[in-house]
Amino acid sequence: xxxxxxxxxxxxxxxxxxxxxxxxxxxxxxxxxxxxxxxxxxxxxxxxxxxxxxxxxxxxxxxxxxxxxxxxxxxxxxxxxxxxxxxxxxxxxxxxxxxxxxxxxxxxxxxxxxxxxxxxxxxxxxxxxxxxxxxxxxxxxxxxxxxxxxxxxxxxxxxxxxxxxxxxxxxxxxxxxxxxxxxxxxxxxxxxxxxxxxxxxxxxxxxxxxxxxxxxxxxxxxxxxxxxxxxxxxxxxxxxxxxxxxx
Amino acid sequence: xxxxxxxxxxxxxxxxxxxxxxxxxxxxxxxxxxxxxxxxxxxxxxxxxxxxxxxxxxxxxxxxxxxxxxxxxxxxxxxxxxxxxxxxxxxxxxxxxxxxxxxxxxxxxxxxxxxxxxxxxxxxxxxxxxxxxxxxxxxxxxxxxxxxxxxxxxxxxxxxxxxxxxxxxxxxxxxxxxxxxxxxxxxxxxxxxxxxxxxxxxxxxxxxxxxxxxxxxxxxxxxxxxxxxxxxxxxxxxxxxxxxxxxxxxxxxxxxxxxxxxxxxxxxxxxxxxxxxxxxxxxxxxxxxxxxxxxxxxxxxxxxxxxxxxxxxxxxxxxxxxxxxxxxxxxxxxxxxxxxxxxxxxxxxxxxxxxxxxxxxxxxxxxxxxxxxxxxxxxxxxxxxxxxxxxxxxxxxxxxxxxxxxxxxxxxxxxxxxxxxxxxxxxxxxxxxxxxxxxxxxxxxxxxxxxxxxxxxxxxxxxxxxxxxxxxxxxxxxxxxxxxx
Numbered sequence: 001x002x003x004x005x006x007x008x009x010x011x012x013x014x015x016x017x018x019x020x021x022x023x024x025x026x027x028x029x030x031x032x033x034x035x036x037x038x039x040x041x042x043x044x045x046x047x048x049x050x051x052x053x054x055x056x057x058x059x060x061x062x063x064x065x066x067x068x069x070x071x072x073x074x075x076x077x078x079x080x081x082x083x084x085x086x087x088x089x090x091x092x093x094x095x096x097x098x099x100x101x102x103x104x105x106x107x108x109x110x111x112x113x114x115x116x117x118x119x120x121x122x123x124x125x126x127x128x129x130x131x132x133x134x135x136x137x138x139x140x141x142x143x144x145x146x147x148x149x150x151x152x153x154x155x156x157x158x159x160x161x162x163x164x165x166x167x168x169x170x171x172x173x174x175x176x177x178x179x180x181x182x183x184x185x186x187x188x189x190x191x192x193x194x195x196x197x198x199x200x201x202x203x204x205x206x207x208x209x210x211x212x213x214x215x216x217x218x219x220x221x222x223x224x225x226x227x228x229x230x231x232x233x234x235x236x237x238x239x240x241x242x243x244x245x246x247x
Numbered sequence: 248x249x250x251x252x253x254x255x256x257x258x259x260x261x262x263x264x265x266x267x268x269x270x271x272x273x274x275x276x277x278x279x280x281x282x283x284x285x286x287x288x289x290x291x292x293x294x295x296x297x298x299x300x301x302x303x304x305x306x307x308x309x310x311x312x313x314x315x316x317x318x319x320x321x322x323x324x325x326x327x328x329x330x331x332x333x334x335x336x337x338x339x340x341x342x343x344x345x346x347x348x349x350x351x352x353x354x355x356x357x358x359x360x361x362x363x364x365x366x367x368x369x370x371x372x373x374x375x376x377x378x379x380x381x382x383x384x385x386x387x388x389x390x391x392x393x394x395x396x397x398x399x400x401x402x403x404x405x406x407x408x409x410x411x412x413x414x415x416x417x418x419x420x421x422x423x424x425x426x427x428x429x430x431x432x433x434x435x436x437x438x439x440x441x442x443x444x445x446x447x448x449x450x451x452x453x454x455x456x457x458x459x460x461x462x463x464x465x466x467x468x469x470x471x472x473x474x475x476x477x478x479x480x481x482x483x484x485x486x487x488x489x490x491x492x493x494x495x496x497x498x499x500x501x502x503x504x505x506x507x508x509x510x511x512x513x514x515x516x517x518x519x520x521x522x523x524x525x526x527x528x529x530x531x532x533x534x535x536x537x538x539x540x541x542x543x544x545x546x547x548x549x550x551x552x553x554x555x556x557x558x559x560x561x562x563x564x565x566x567x568x569x570x571x572x573x574x575x576x577x578x579x580x581x582x583x584x585x586x587x588x589x590x591x592x593x594x595x596x597x598x599x600x601x602x603x604x605x606x607x608x609x610x611x612x613x614x615x616x617x618x619x620x621x622x623x624x625x626x627x628x629x630x631x632x633x634x635x636x637x638x639x640x641x642x643x644x645x646x647x648x649x650x651x652x653x654x655x656x657x658x659x660x661x662x663x664x665x666x667x668x669x670x671x672x673x674x675x676x677x678x679x680x681x682x683x684x685x686x687x688x689x690x691x692x693x694x695x696x697x698x699x700x701x702x703x704x705x706x707x708x709x710x711x712x713x714x715x716x717x718x719x720x721x722x723x724x725x726x727x728x729x730x731x732x
């Protein structure tokens with residue numbers, strides 16, 4: 001009974017949104033002893049297909065929490081979140097794992113590559129997790145690897161690569177699964193400015209190729225690489241228009 | 248994720264941590280080697296017991312008599328009657344058995360008591376307490392007081408005071424009156440100096456005086472020649488039959504021994520035959536190491552009146568052995584009212600020997616289990632550290648969509664692989680240890696099954712102890728795992 005009702009509701013909601021990301025009135029607070037820390041306050045946020053959006057905010061503003069929520073890695077208290085039409089708020093842990101694998105491509109600040117694996121093994125992990133066998137997965141990721149200029153480095157370990165190369169491996173890993181959105185957390189944060197610019201330019205190219213990108217950063221210069229910037233301050237999200245309106 | 252892909256990841260992780268794998272598996276290596284050796288040694292012991300008793304008839308009952316008052320008679324009886332070496336053993340195993348047993352090596356101790364278990368115990372105590380005070384002139388005095396009270400002490404001083412020699416008349420009595428009897432023989436053994444053949448000096452050997460039917464009753468077979476015949480006995484012929492080892496020692500080979508002459512107490516005996524090799528036996532005398540003479544010949548020339556023979560009866564139905572033992576006591580008490588005879592049956596000796604082997608095996612197995620538990624905790628420990636070390640990796644995997652099941656499986660398989668590796672290494676270590684153990688005279692019976700069992704035990708231990716850390720890894724929250732430093 002309940003499952004059926006849930007399913008019907010899901011279909012209804014599916015029809016309701018045509019954004020890639022659609023977050024409505026989302027609130028989250030942490031319980032810290034007696035005190036409750038309200039980190040995300042009435043967040044309303046949409047991203048359309050093919051957009052490149054930067055979320056700009058200082059540390060402690062709640063931007064990391066927001067990223068974890070968007071990345072389906074964290075729970076929240078109230079509000080709805082649709083990702084590629086799927087009602088994330090209605091999914092269980094196992095379904096969230098699947099969503100992370102299929103709909104989201106993560107690019108972390110510290111690359112987060114697995115040190116024991118080669119470039120190739122790192123890149124094909126998301127495909128292997130879907131149950132695709134090794135050979136097929138290798139074939140599937142070759143284009144992406146070539147696109148990112150990693151063809152020569154296939155069998156190197158991460159510690160044999162430069163920072164920029166590591167980040168390209170991370171980007172390749174995020175892209176192979178053909179996710180609905182590319183979610184980047186300070187992608188240039190750990191790189192020198194030259195390498196950082198290179199990575200941002202790469203994001204621009206990927207966006208031009210049709211990828212939807214959400215980037216989180218504290219650096220306005222970095223945020224400028226995006227088409228649209230939203231600010232997060234003290235858990236509240238300010239859209240550009242509002243910023244201009246408020247000065 | 249496909250299982251073979253998980254296996255590939257497990258392989259990558261193990262290969263990159265070879266040293267850790269080896270250290271982790273040491274506990275399992277020791278455990279597997281222990282369990283393999285323990286079972287192999289246990290089986291070896293079992294085989295040994297079986298072989299030792301292979302010439303023993305389960306329906307056989309030995310009857311002998313010891314004088315109670317002198318320590319020396321006790322010592323003598325141990326020395327001169329090989330069968331008695333085992334008697335303490337036999338009687339202790341029969342603690343709850345029939346009361347006919349209570350004579351045992353305790354001599355005077357059991358006194359007039361006709362009870363069951365208590366007396367059997369008492370007799371064992373008596374045996375040792377008599378050794379202590381040095382002969383206790385009044386026959387079980389101190390021992391008897393200790394265990395049975397004063398009045399029994401008097402009783403026992405009357406018991407077994409006379410010198411009784413079991414004789415062929417007793418054999419005839421038993422043959423006539425004992426129901427269910429199949430065969431009966433009388434024999435004794437002693438030690439004498441032997442010369443002849445290749446021997447440089449006179450050497451002490453066990454000399455057994457036996458009847459012609461001894462060979463068939465003890466399942467002995469001949470390598471060459473014939474066993475002692477009834478005419479040898481009647482004529483008190485100076486002939487002998489050599490055990491296999493004796494023949495080899497004295498003459499170098501069985502063939503040379505045959506028809507040669509040996510000198511026992513400086514009298515010449517012709518070797519009429521040599522027994523086939525029997526292997527080690529622990530019942531009665533060891534035939535390989537003995538020289539057999541006709542009963543009457545030995546009495547005449549060697550033991551004289553100090554002979555202390557043992558009558559061996561074989562009962563047709565093994566289930567009747569207990570009843571027969573009581574009957575024997577009754578029949579003999581007609582002739583010797585104040586005597587307690589030592590009556591032991593082969594079955595209980597066998598049981599005792601295999602029971603002690605079982606005890607040893609159980610002990611060793613518990614030791615192996617402890618080793619395994621320690622090894623398992625070692626694995627668990629290392630896996631916990633490993634989960635901690637790889638928290639970030641687990642976080643990454645979870646962030647990019649690795650399921651709980653995949654992570655659980657990866658860690659569990661890692662534990663299993665380490666333990667299988669340890670199990671196989673343990674089996675190899677066991678194989679390497681076997682010659683060393685055998686060198687020290689421990690019998691080891693290896694088999695494929697034992698090796699497989701050791702590996703299976705290792706695998707089970709690794710998997711069981713690996714499960715908790717694996718579960719912990721799979722339950723990590725991705726956000727927290729990622730932010731772990």
